Each structure stands twice: as structure tokens, then as C-alpha cells.
Amino acid sequence: MKFGKGCHxxxxxxxxxxxxxxxxxxxxxRRSDGLPIGAVAGFCNMLHRYVTDNSGPxxxxxxxxxxxxxxxxxxNDLYDLYxxxxxxxxxxxxxxxxxxxxxxxxxNIACEELEGFEADDIIATLACQARELxxxxxxxxxxxxxxxxxxxxxxxxxxxKNTVIDVEGVEARFGVSPERVVDVQALAxxxxxxxPGAPGIGVKTAALLINEYGDLETLLDRAEEIKQPKxxxxxxxxxxxxxxxxxxxxxxxxxxxxFTLDDLEVRxxxxxxxxxxLAEMEFRTLSRRIxxxxxxxxxxxxDAPIGDDSATPDAPDFDQATHDHISDAAGLQTWIxxxxxxxxxxxxxxxxGLDEMTxxxxxxxxxxEPGHACYIPLRHKASAGSDLFASDELAEGQMPVDxxxxxxxPVFEDPAVIKIGQNMKFDAKILARNGxxxxxxxxxxxxxxxxxxxxxxxxxxxxxxxxxGHTPIPIKPLLGSGKSAITFDKxxxxxxxRYASEDADITLRLWQAFKPNLHRAQVxxxxxxLERPLVPVxxxxxxxxIKVDRDTLSRMSSAFAQKMAALEAEIHxxxxxxxNVGSPKQLGEILFDKLSLPGGKRGKAGAYTTSVTVLxxxxxxxxxxxxxxxxxxxxxxxxxxxxxxxxxxxxxxxRVHTSYSIAGANTGRLASTDPNxxxxxxxxxxxxxxxxxxxxxxxxxxxSLDYSQIELxxxxxxxxxxxxxxxxxxxxxxxxxxxxxxxxxxxDEMTPDIRxxxxxxxxxxxxGISGFGLARNLRIPRAEAQGFxxxxxxxxxxxxxxxxKTKAFAKEHEFVQTLFGRKIHTPEINAKGPRAAFAYRAxxxxxxxxxxxxxxxxxxxxxxxxxxxxxxxxxxxxHDELLFEVAEDAVDEVVARARDVMESAPDPAxxxxxxxxxxxxxxxNWAAAH
DNA sequence: GACATCACG
DNA sequence: GACGTACGTGATGTCC
Numbered sequence: 007m008k009f010g011k012g013c014h015x016x017x018x019x020x021x022x023x024x025x026x027x028x029x030x031x032x033x034x035x036r037r038s039d040g041l042p043i044g045a046v047a048g049f050c051n052m053l054h055r056y057v058t059d060n061s062g063p064x065x066x067x068x069x070x071x072x073x074x075x076x077x078x079x080x081x082n083d084l085y086d087l088y089x090x091x092x093x094x095x096x097x098x099x100x101x102x103x104x105x106x107x108x109x110x111x112x113x114n115i116a117c118e119e120l121e122g123f124e125a126d127d128i129i130a131t132l133a134c135q136a137r138e139l140x141x142x143x144x145x146x147x148x149x150x151x152x153x154x155x156x157x158x159x160x161x162x163x164x165x166x167k168n169t170v171i172d173v174e175g176v177e178a179r180f181g182v183s184p185e186r187v188v189d190v191q192a193l194a195x196x197x198x199x200x201x202p203g204a205p206g207i208g209v210k211t212a213a214l215l216i217n218e219y220g221d222l223e224t225l226l227d228r229a230e231e232i233k234q235p236k237x238x239x240x241x242x243x244x245x246x247x248x249x250x251x252x253x254x255x256x257x258x259x260x261x262x263x264x265f266t267l268d269d270l271e272v273r274x275x276x277x278x279x280x281x282x283x284l285a286e287m288e289f290r291t292l293s294r295r296i297x298x299x300x301x302x303x304x305x306x307x308x309d310a311p312i313g314d315d316s317a318t319p320d321a322p323d324f325d326q327a328t329h330d331h332i333s334d335a336a337g338l339q340t341w342i343x344x345x346x347x348x349x350x351x352x353x354x355x356x357x358x359g360l361d362e363m364t365x366x367x368x369x370x371x372x373x374x375e376p377g378h379a380c381y382i383p384l385r386h387k388a389s390a391g392s393d394l395f396a397s398d399e400l401a402e403g404q405m406p407v408d409x410x411x412x413x414x415x416p417v418f419e420d421p422a423v424i425k426i427g428q429n430m431k432f433d434a435k436i437l438a439r440n441g442x443x444x445x446x447x448x449x450x451x452x453x454x455x456x457x458x459x460x461x462x463x464x465x466x467x468x469x470x471x472x473x474x475g476h477t478p479i480p481i482k483p484l485l486g487s488g489k490s491a492i493t494f495d496k497x498x499x500x501x502x503x504r505y506a507s508e509d510a511d512i513t514l515r516l517w518q519a520f521k522p523n524l525h526r527a528q529v530x531x532x533x534x535x536l537e538r539p540l541v542p543v544x545x546x547x548x549x550x551x552i553k554v555d556r557d558t559l560s561r562m563s564s565a566f567a568q569k570m571a572a573l574e575a576e577i578h579x580x581x582x583x584x585x586n587v588g589s590p591k592q593l594g595e596i597l598f599d600k601l602s603l604p605g606g607k608r609g610k611a612g613a614y615t616t617s618v619t620v621l622x623x624x625x626x627x628x629x630x631x632x633x634x635x636x637x638x639x640x641x642x643x644x645x646x647x648x649x650x651x652x653x654x655x656x657x658x659x660x661r662v663h664t665s666y667s668i669a670g671a672n673t674g675r676l677a678s679t680d681p682n683x684x685x686x687x688x689x690x691x692x693x694x695x696x697x698x699x700x701x702x703x704x705x706x707x708x709x710s711l712d713y714s715q716i717e718l719x720x721x722x723x724x725x726x727x728x729x730x731x732x733x734x735x736x737x738x739x740x741x742x743x744x745x746x747x748x749x750x751x752x753x754d755e756m757t758p759d760i761r762x763x764x765x766x767x768x769x770x771x772x773x774g775i776s777g778f779g780l781a782r783n784l785r786i787p788r789a790e791a792q793g794f795x796x797x798x799x800x801x802x803x804x805x806x807x808x809x810x811k812t813k814a815f816a817k818e819h820e821f822v823q824t825l826f827g828r829k830i831h832t833p834e835i836n837a838k839g840p841r842a843a844f845a846y847r848a849x850x851x852x853x854x855x856x857x858x859x860x861x862x863x864x865x866x867x868x869x870x871x872x873x874x875x876x877x878x879x880x881x882x883x884x885h886d887e888l889l890f891e892v893a894e895d896a897v898d899e900v901v902a903r904a905r906d907v908m909e910s911a912p913d914p915a916x917x918x919x920x921x922x923x924x925x926x927x928x929x930x931n932w933a934a935a936h
Numbered sequence: 937g938a939c940a941t942c943a944c945g
Numbered sequence: 946g947a948c949g950t951a952c953g954t955g956a957t958g959t960c961c
Contacts (some may be wrong), residue, residue, distance in 0.1 A: 589959055590940055611939060618942075642942060646956055671953060675945085682955045685944035693943080717945090770951060779951025840948045851952040855945090859953095885945045885953090 007066060007749035009267035016060070017129045019147035020117075023071070024106050025054050026166065028099050033458045033578040036288050038308065039350055039424065040521055043287060050284065050292055053113045056146070056165070058299075059276070066144070068270040069114040070132070072125040073107065078869050079122055081254050090253055091200045094914055098537050101446055104421035105287070114275035116265075122875070123261050126151055130257035135267055151199070153179065154187040154257060154852050180215030180766045190223035192252035201254045204244050206236065222252060248457045263449045281305050286349040297895045321515060322377035324476050329507035330380035333403040337412050341372055341380055344770050345417055348374045352514035353444075355433045356381075356506050358493040361680065363549070363656055363663045367407075368495045369502060370414070373510035376518070381506040382410055401499050411440055412449035418444045426450065428466045428513045431541050431668070431905050435549060448542060448656035450513055453520040454535040455669035460821065460831030464669045470512045473519050478512055480503050511560040524836040532828050535915075536860055537668065539867045542845070543880075544676075546870070551890070552683070558699040559648045566644040573637040574889030580630040587637055596630075603627055619782075634812045643687065647696050666883070673852050674828050674859035676883055684884045688936065700932035702891050708935040709878075709897060709928045711904055712887035715740055716858045717772050719920040724825065724853065725808035726919070734920045741765040748794070767798055771805060772854050774847025809850055825854040825916045826864075861922070862886065866912040872907045876900055878881035889932065900924045 007013070018820070027048025034044035042406075053071075060066060081088045095103075110117040120128055129145055133155045136143045148164040155175045157225055158161060162171040169175075176184045180191075193212035195203020207215075215232075219225035226245055231237040241248070246607045284293035285305035297304035332338050352373040357365035366385060384407045388399040417423055418437065427433045430449040437444050448493040454464040462468055470478050484497045484505060494502065524530050553630050578584045581600070587593045594614025598606035603624050603756035607615050616634075624631040653665065654662045662681065670677035678684040686700070687693025702708045718740055722730035733743045742756045745764030763784060777792035784791060799806040813835075816822050821831040830852040834845040862883065869880050869888070877893035878900040892900045905924045912918050929935040 020953095054943080232937085373947075527937090585960080588957095609940070615940085617940080638941080642957080645958075646943070650956075670955095673953060675952055675953065678944095679955065685955070687943060689944080773952040776950055778949080783951070838948095840950075843948070843950065847952065848951080855953060856945095887945085 007067060007268075007271055009136065009139055009270075013067045013136070013141040013267075014064075015132065015136045015141055015267065015270065015358075016066040017132055017143065017145045017147075018056070018069070018071040018115075019118060019125055019129065019145070019149060020071045020073040020106065020110070020119075021125055022147050022149060023049055024099075024103065028096070028102075033098060036349070037722075040350075040525065041349075041424065042102060042820040043105075045099055045102045046109060046287060047289055048293070050109050050113075050289060052114070052165070053109065054292060054296065057113060057115075057144070059157070064452060066079045066272055068141075068267060068284075069134075069272050070118050070270045071110045072128045072132075073117070073119040075119040075123070076121050076874060077825075078874055079124055079127075080258075081124075084253055084881075085250055087200050089199050091197075097531065104446075108283065108420075108422050109287075110271060112275070112280045114273045114279070116270045118263070118265065120261055123258070127258040127261045128263060130155055130259050131261045132267065132270075134259040136160075141267075150179065151191075151196075151255065151257070153254075154184055154191075156184040170788070175903070178410055180209060180217050186216050186221060188252055188256050189216045192222055192248055194565075195251060196255070200245050200255070201251050203251045204240050204248050204364065206240055212787045219583070222248070227587045260372060267873060270619075283344065283422065286346065288349075299356070324377075324508065324511065327377040327511055329503050330378075331403065331503045332380050332382040332405070334405050335409060335413065337380075338382060338405065338410060341374075341411060342417055344374050345372070345423060346420075349422060350374070350426060350448075351417070352379075352426040352510045352517065353418075353433060354427065354506060354509045354513060355436045356494045356502065357436055358495050362432055362439075362665070363659070366435065366448065366495070366631075367436055367440055369506060370410070371506035371510040373507070373514040376511065376515050379507035379511040381503040381510075383502055384410055385495050386497065386499050386502060387495050389498060403499055411442065415442050418442050421446060424448050426513055426517045428461055428509070428516070430470075431545050434541060434545050438545065438549065445542070446523070447538065447542065448517060449538065449667050450516040450520060452537040452541075453517070453524060453533060456529040456537055456828075457523060457527045458831065459522065459669075459829065460672045463834060466509065466512060466516075469516055474512065474515055478514070479508055480507065490605060493794045525607045527829070529827065530825065535867075536674070536826065536828065536863050540668055540863055543866050543870060544668065546878055546880070548663050548665055548672040550879050550891075551656065551659055551663040552883060552889070553653055553660060553701050553703055554651060554662045555699045555701050556652055556655055559652050559696075562696065563644055563652075564701070566648060570637055570640045570644070573633050573640070577630060577633050580628075580633065587634060588641060590614070593634060593720075595622065601628065601630070603631075616738075625691075639690070639692070643693055643696065647687065647693075648699075651681060651696075651699070664882070672830055673856040674824065674830075674863070675855065675885060676859075678882075683882055686932070694933055696934065697933035698931045702731045702930060706877075706891050706893055707897060707930060708881075708932055709890040709892050709904075709926065710887055710932070710935040711890075711908060711924050711926045712884075712936075713858070713862070713899065713908065714923045714925050716861065716886050716922060717854050718768060719922060720825070720854050720857045720861075721805075723773060723919045724857070725802075725804045727802055729802070731919050741768055744768055744798075748797050763794070767794055771798070772797075772851060774809075774850035776847070812850055812853065813846055816846070822849050822853050824853050824860050825912075825918075826857065826860040828856050828860055830856055858886065861911045862888070862908070862914075865908045868903065868907050868911070872903045873900055876903070887936075890936070892928075897928055901928075 024045055028045035031044040031048045032043060034047055036043045037042060107117055118128060129152060133143045137158050137160055143160040145162045146165050147162060152162060156176045157173050173184060180187050182190055190212040192210045193204050193207050195201045215225055219228060226241060229238055229241040281293055281629055285307050288307050290307055294304045354371045355367060356369045357367055359365035368385045369381055369383040371379060371381040383404045386401040386404060388397045388401045418425060424446055425444050426448045429451045430447045434444050441687055451464045467478055470476050484501055485491050524533055574587055577587055581596045585596060591613050593616050597603050598614050605620060609615050621631040621635050656663055664678045664683045665680050666676045687696050703811060719734055722734060733740055741764045742753055742761050745751060745760045746753050746757060748764060749758055749760055766783050775795055777788050777795055781791035783790040812822060816832045816835045820833055820835060821829045823829055832845045832849045834841045835849055866883060876899060877896050879891045880888060881891050882889040890900060905926060906925045909922045927935045
């Protein structure tokens with residue numbers, strides 16, 4: 007039906023529905039897997055009631071649910087504090103938002119949103135259009151910001167109170183007619199949306215003024231006439247702020263919607279769509295109610311919580327498991343139906359290699375219940391028989407890749423289906439390169455990491471062994487090793503089905519074993535806010551990569567090679583014979599046997615130690631050790647950096663794509679591998695020049711933002727040290743302050759050497775200080791170092807108290823925690839002997855290092871939204887630094903937003919007594935940006 | 937594959 | 946009370 011006179015449009019404020027549903031219900035979770043689902047349940051109940059209430063004679067002819075999209079709108083461009091005082095969305099609500107869209111579609115109601123616009127603006131646009139065409143409009147919302155739209159056939163309906171808000175209602179609320187509501191709001195401001203308005207003027211006064219002068223513009227033009235001096239002054243002085251406020255509250259009736267009112271015609275819902283959705287969500291009461299209403303059988307919803315202890319014994323042994331080989335669309339469709347019915351699926355991708363940026367997808371395995379898995383081979387090569395050369399022909403029994411991916415894409419992207427993987431970042435990147443953005447996800451590796459960090463590794467083999475008592479089929483016999491190793495596409499399909507299916511089966515069983523325990527271990531929030539959301543963020547960073555200039559590296563390599571050759575000749579001359587300078591064993595024999603230099607300590611393998619500290623000592627005795635040190639420095643730079651980095655430049659992108667391991671470091675830090683971009687030289691002048699090879703694309707610059715002294719700030723907060731907190735608040739040099747306190751030297755008489763010693767002590771504290779360690783670091787007698795430590799604890803007794811408290815906690819619980827609740831297990835803390843001393847120092851360090859790691863993780867997770875729409879990409883993380891590639895003209899904006907995200911990263915979960923500060927730099931390359 | 941060494945925070 | 950020792954990582958080359 008064409009929209010026009012006699013038509014009636016309903017516009018439902020989706021966000022209002024969601025928040026009302028969220029707060030009205032307790033935090034319900036889906037029984038089978040613990041997915042938070044309360045808001046979706048409430049939302050569906052509200053939609054259902056809406057549909058039943060609106061089927062009578064006054065039923066709407068057109069209807070739509072309107073949602074907000076994106077956190078940044080044109081109002082933020084006008085005023086950066088707009089809605090800035092809003093609390094962040096609750097963590098358990100976030101994953102439910104896409105499900106409310108799906109729910110709306112399942113009820114077959116039009117569901118509209120527009121990037122960069124608030125729902126209110128879309129509602130305004132549609133209401134204006136409908137009014138022009140002579141139709142009636144009912145806005146289902148009680149939001150006062152929408153009241154400006156009332157009149158001329160437009161009404162509002164407060165669905166909760168079931169009251170209609172018409173022109174009289176608006177006048178009662180604002181004291182003016184609807185078209186003047188924006189004027190009143192502009193003056194009165196709004197604390198909820200953080201609209202400033204005019205200070206000291208509320209709704210009552212505003213209405214009075216508007217009614218007297220007619221409208222806001224006239225009022226402001228004639229402000230001089232106002233009798234009350236204070237009011238007059240405010241209106242004159244705050245004119246700009248008031249006019250800005252009006253722009254903020256004025257809804258936009260011209261949003262560029264890409265649909266028409268005709269598209270919103272009311273449609274009956276399809277029970278075959280709605281009931282399966284409700285079944286997936288496991289809404290028992292609602293699906294029964296709707297089924298009864300429709301006079302059909304209600305869907306069957308299993309009562310068994312997965313991962314329940316009672317469910318585990320039912321799982322068949324691995325050798326009894328069924329492995330389906332999927333070779334056609336019909337077979338795959340059966341599995342897709344199974345997945346939709348379940349609402350979750352374990353996924354594993356098989357590829358030609360471990361480098362996600364170059365590896366090709368070979369096949370996909372799926373599992374929906376223990377013991378029942380399948381493998382979809384896609385790119386296996388035909389066996390070439392006795393021919394030595396591999397065949398390019400595809401093996402039999404494979405469906406076309408494109409067809410399989412097209413069928414799987416909707417499932418893998420379906421917000422109502424959880425995709426479970428072991429190290430999902432790998433699979434997500436492979437799938438992303440095949441056009442599939444897998445979401446939402448769960449990751450067994452990260453579940454284990456959240457629960458077991460410090461207890462053991464989190465690789466699949468170790469987890470399967472430990473928690474399932476099953477040794478997975480090893481990959482080695484299938485691929486071979488060394489020169490004769492083959493890639494997975496050459497593995498016979500029958501073998502691949504067994505191997506790959508089992509991996510998905512194991513993953514699903516691990517998930518069922520872990521998921522219910524997450525809550526018991528009280529690390530649900532850690533997993534949901536610090537682990538899982540990081541996966542897509544890191545995947546994006548890794549896929550984007552950083553541009554590295556091969557020529558720069560290559561020139562440096564040649565220069566290093568020349569210098570090394572010269573040094574090598576000198577070294578051989580000094581030694582009186584040629585030997586391998588790179589061999590510590592041979593070097594040791596030259597130094598201590600042939601030249602009989604003093605020292606000559608042996609390491610645990612019985613060879614002489616020739617480390618930097620040893621060689622530096624010897625450098626006073628002989629010329630040779632110094633030359634070796636120079637040679638080693640160059641050798642390190644050449645082999646690890648200027649040579650190796652070149653091999654990591656991706657030929658397709660011309661960029662280097664590292665891989666971050668999320669569950670590698672026990673403390674919560676990330677680790678970077680293949681290549682490690684977290685240890686690119688910076689401390690030596692010569693090494694730092696390697697960073698000149700890391701460059702921005704044309705028209706861009708690299709921008710580096712790093713936390714200043716984050717670990718010491720966290721220590722000051724956690725140990726609650728007033729002097730340190732005050733020093734950070736005052737922006738003092740923290741090492742100089744420590745030195746001043748300890749050695750009674752006034753700050754303005756500080757010498758670099760005293761400050762250096764204090765700095766070493768500050769770091770020592772973070773590391774779980776010992777007299778021996780500090781002595782070695784400062785190269786002072788052990789007794790003197792111990793004296794420093796004693797004095798430090800005398801001066802800062804709170805630090806000693808914190809360390810004692812941490813140690814006692816660790817001994818009692820065998821774990822320590824970060825401020826955000828991350829647990830780091832310290833099983834050896836109660837061991838006998840030196841291992842306990844190690845565990846003790848690690849226990850002191852872990853909460854500090856781990857809290858800093860949590861902070862930057864939170865910043866990284868929020869960053870994509872914060873810089874959305876700007877020409878900027880987050881490229882690298884180096885523990886306390888984030889590196890971005892930014893279009894030249896957007897640098898200031900990106901720095902402002904990224905800094906804000908980083909500095910406020912602990913909020914609202916944790917309030918630090920010490921503020922975090924971030925330093926920024928920019929330049930054409932990483933050396934210049936840092 | 938163990939070990940020594942050294943790059944980073 | 947003795948034990949060894951600063952915390953957390955990854956990559957490379959040598960040598961077996």
C-alpha cells in the first residue's frame with residue numbers, strides 16, 4: 007500500500023525498548039551456554055505484546071523499529087562533550103544488541119538504522135515525511151527529545167504507562183507548544199545528554215521567556231530588555247552556547263534514509279522464521295505462548311545445560327565419534343540446519359600454512375555435539391599416483407569452494423550463532439580473507455587463559471590431554487617433516503576428515519568443559535571484556551600490517567656486513583688465530599684459555615660465560631673483548647632485524663604483518679611473533695635507525711602514543727602511597743622524587759647519578775626487588791644495595807606493606823590478581839627452595855605488569871569505535887605504546903581521540919587515584935614518531 | 937632441541 | 946634457614 011492519507015505509521019524507539027527490557031529483567035542467560043539473553047527476552051516480550059495489542063481496528067498500516075547506530079554522530083562534531091557523561095554500555099548488554107535486530111526481523115517488522123545518526127533523527131525524518139503525505143504517526147517512546155515532533159497528526163505513546171502524549175501533553179511538560187520545545191531545551195539544557203544550555207535557567211524560566219518573546223532568536227536579539235540583571239547577563243554572555251545547544255537538541259528531518267515509507271508496510275510474521283529464532287534463544291514460555299496462539303506445535307528446546315557434569319559422561323569416546331565427509335550442498339545444508347537449531351558450533355579451518363596472511367583455506371570442520379563432527383574439504387589436491395610432481399587437479403568428493411562459503415557465510419555471520427574455535431584469531435583471519443566476518447565468537451584457548459594463566463599452556467594438545475584425557479591425532483604423520491613435508495592440501499581427503507573433524511570435536515568438548523567454570527572461577531568479566539573482544543581488534547591490526555622499506559633495510563645490512571668484516575679481521579689479529587666470533591664456546595676458549603684473562607665463570611652446560619657484563623669487565627684488560635662487543639651488536643642488528651625483517655615483507659601488501667599471541671604471556675601482556683615487532687631496537691643510536699625503515703604510506707604519518715610511567719602509577723595506586731600519588735598529580739619527575747626522599751637531596755640539587763640509582767630502585771620494586779639484583783644492576787656492593795632497599799622501605803613503608811600483603815595472598819590462594827580481576831596463578835609460591843623465591847618475585851610483579859596490560863587492552867578494544875570514520879589505522883602495540891598510521895590532515899583529531907581513550911581506559915570499571923598520561927609523537931617513520 | 941645471547945617494555 | 950636471584954617476552958646462531 008502506498009503511504010498517504012488514511013495511513014497510520016508506528017515508529018518504535020528500539021534503543022528505549024532495549025534499555026527498558028535490560029533493566030526490567032534480572033541478568034538471564036541462555037541455559038545451554040550462558041550467553042546473556044535477558045534484554046533480548048524482554049525485547050521479544052515487548053514486541054510480542056506490541057503485535058497482539060495492535061491487531062485491532064486501529065491497527066497501524068506501516069511500522070518500523072528504529073535503532074541507533076555507531077557512537078559518533080554529527081552532534082559530536084558540533085560539540086565533543088555531547089552525551090559524554092553517559093555510562094558505557096553494560097558488558098553483558100553489548101552482545102545482545104545485534105540479537106535485538108534479529109528479533110525484530112524475526113517478528114517481520116521493518117528494522118532501520120543509519121550510520122552516524124541517532125534513532126531520533128530517523129524517527130523525525132519519517133514522521134515529517136508521513137505528515138507531509140497526510141498520514142497519522144504514533145511514536146512509541148517517552149523520550150522528551152522526541153516531543154518537538156508532536157502535532158499535525160503526530161502523537162507519542164508511552165508504551166509502559168500506556169498514555170498518549172499529544173499537543174496538550176507536550177504543553178503540560180514544557181509549557182510551550184511542540185514547535186517551541188527546542189527553544190526551551192536550548193535554554194534549559196539537559197544533563198542526561200550533556201547539553202549545556204544557559205546556566206541557571208530551567209524549563210520553567212525558559213518557557214516563561216519563550217512565551218513572552220515568541221521564540222529563541224527574538225529573545226536573544228532582545229535580551230537587553232530583560233529586567234532581571236543576572237538572567238540578562240547570562241543570555242547575552244552565553245548566546246553562543248545557547249545557540250549550540252539548540253543545534254544539539256534540534257532533530258534532523260532530512261537524514262539520508264535509503265528506504266521509503268512504502269517499505270514499512272505492516273507484514274504478518276512467518277511462524278517458520280519466528281519460532282526457530284525463539285527456540286535458538288531458548289525462550290520456552292514465549293515460544294509456547296506464540297505456538298498456542300498460532301495453533302501449532304511449540305518447538306522442542308532441550309533442558310540440558312551444556313557442560314553440565316551430568317552431560318559429560320554421555321559424550322562418546324573419540325574412537326566412537328562419527329566424522330561426516332561433506333561433499334555436496336545437500337550434506338552441508340543438513341549441517342547448517344543443525345547449527346541453527348543449536349545456536350552454536352565449533353569451527354576449525356585447515357590451511358596450507360600457519361601464516362594467516364599467505365595461507366590458503368583448504369577445508370573447514372564443524373562440530374555441534376561431542377562425537378559428531380564433519381569436515382568440508384574444499385581445496386585438496388588429487389593424489390598424483392606414482393608421479394613425483396604434485397597434481398594441480400582437485401581431489402574427488404569436494405563441493406565448489408564458492409558454493410560452500412556462500413552457504414556458510416550467513417551462519418558464520420549470524421549474531422544468534424556462537425562460533426567456537428581454539429585460537430579463533432587464526433580462523434577469523436583466514437575466513438576474513440575469504441569474505442566472511444565471523445561473529446560472535448568464543449575461544450577455548452582464551453577461556454583457558456582466563457581461568458588457568460600460570461598453571462599450564464593453552465594449546466589444544468595440552469588442553470585436550472589435561473581436560474579431556476585424550477591425545478589428539480598428531481599432525482606430523484600426515485604432513486611429514488623437514489624437506490619432504492607437504493602442505494595440508496596434499497593430505498588425502500579421508501585422512502583429513504578424521505584429523506580435522508577431531509579438532510572441531512575436541513574444541514567443542516573443551517568449550518563445554520570450560521564455559522560453565524568461567525563463572526565459578528569469577529573470571530567471566532575478564533574473558534568478556536579483556537580477552538574475547540580483543541580478537542577482532544588484533545585481527546584487523548595484523549591484517550593491516552605496517553609498511554617497511556626494503557631498500558633502507560638492505561642498505562643497512564650491507565653497511566653492517568662491511569663493519570663486521572673489518573672487526574672480525576681485527577679480532578682474529580688480536581687472537582692470533584681465526585675462529586668463529588659468533589661461537590661463545592670458541593670465544594670463551596680464546597679469552598680464558600689462550601689469553602688467560604681473569605674471570606672465566608662457566609654456565610650450566612660447562613661452557614665459559616661470555617655475556618655483555620663479562621666482556622665489559624674484560625674490556626679494561628684487553629682490546630679483544632670490546633671488539634667482540636661491537637661485532638655482536640652489529641651481528642644482532644643484521645641477523646635479527648635488517649636481514650630477517652626483509653623476509654617478512656608480504657609480497658602482496660608490501661607490508662609486515664606480525665601476529666600477536668593473546669594467551670602467550672602469563673601476566674596479560676601480548677606477545678608479538680613472526681616477526682616480533684615489540685623488540686625493534688631503540689636504546690642504541692645505531693639500532694634506533696632501524697625504525698626509519700618502518701614508514702607510513704604516502705599522505706600519511708606514523709603516530710605513536712605511549713603511557714608515561716604506567717607501571718609506577720599503578721604501583722602508587724595499588725600500594726596507596728600518598729607521596730607518589732601526589733608526585734604524579736603534580737607532574738613531578740618520579741625518579742628524582744624518589745632520589746630526593748631517599749638521599750635527602752633537594753629536588754633542585756639533583757644530580758643525574760643519584761637520579762639514576764633511584765630509577766633502578768623504582769624498577770627494582772616493580773620486579774620484586776632483591777639486594778643481589780639491585781647490586782648487579784647498579785654494579786655496587788651487595789651490602790650497599792641492601793642499604794638502599796632498607797632506606798627505601800623506611801621511606802615508603804606502604805610499599806613493603808603492599809608486598810607483604812601480595813605475598814600472603816599468593817601463598818593462601820596460589821594466584822594473584824590485577825585491578826581488573828585477571829588471575830595469574832603462582833603454583834610454585836608454596837614450593838620449597840629457590841623456586842618459591844622466583845614465584846614470589848613473579849607474584850609481586852604480575853599484578854602491576856598485568857594491570858598495565860589490562861589497561862592498554864581496554865584502550866585497544868575501544869579504539870576502533872573512537873576513531874571510526876577517521877582516516878587512521880591502529881597498527882602495533884608495544885606494551886605501553888600504540889602506533890597508528892594516520893592521514894596527515896587528521897593527526898590532531900586522531901591524537902585527541904586516541905589519547906582520550908587511553909587515558910580513560912580504566913573507567914568505569916576501576917577508578918585510579920593516579921591519572922594516566924599519554925605522550926604523543928608523529929613523523930614519517932617510527933624513529934621520528936617515537 | 938638445548939643453550940647462550942640480546943633486542944624490547 | 947638455605948637457596949639462587951631482579952619481572953615479562955621472542956629470535957637468532959651454535960652445537961650436539
